[in-house]
């Protein structure tokens with residue numbers, strides 16, 4: 001492999017969407033539904049050499065997916081067509097030098113509906129109201145990093161937004 005060719009072929013896609021699972025199952029059943037998504041995601045992403053992080057809350061999902069461009073786009077096409085979420089909004093698709101979630105086929109950051117504010121509610125409500133989006137890819141990456149960090153990533157792994 002040519003020197004530098006690996007890093008220049010890495011891409012990161014970030015999107016958010018509305019969680020519609022929560023509309024059709026009771027809150028107690030939500031974690032099992034999310035686990036099912038994560039289990040398939042980790043298996044498929046490992047096969048595609050993809051890494052990333054999925055933030056789930058009762059109101060929505062936000063996800064970073066990183067790896068080769070073809071694999072990222074192919075996987076996102078499948079994700080976007082999944083009926084378990086709606087109003088899928090891609091925020092960014094950019095080439096990156098380094099992975100932000102190295103070694104994580106899909107880190108899961110689960111926001112339980114238990115007191116602390118839902119980090120996605122505002123964004124989802126704005127999108128539903130047709131308001132312009134103020135959140136950038138870098139903002140969302142920070143949110144995902146902060147949510148995943150205590151659980152599955154060491155500080156040494158941190159790579160900030162480009």
Ligand SMILES: Cc1cc2nc3c(=O)[nH]c(=O)nc-3n(C[C@H](O)[C@H](O)[C@H](O)COP(=O)(O)O)c2cc1C
Pocket residue numbers: 037040041042044045054061063065075078079080081082084085106
């Ligand atoms: C919020 C959300 C995130 C998902 N993330 C991934 C993912 O990272 N990788 C993946 O392969 N599938 C992911 N999926 C599942 C896909 O939508 C799809 O069900 C799965 O890849 C199997 O596709 P297939 O039935 O066409 O083989 C996600 C689904 C949802 C609802």
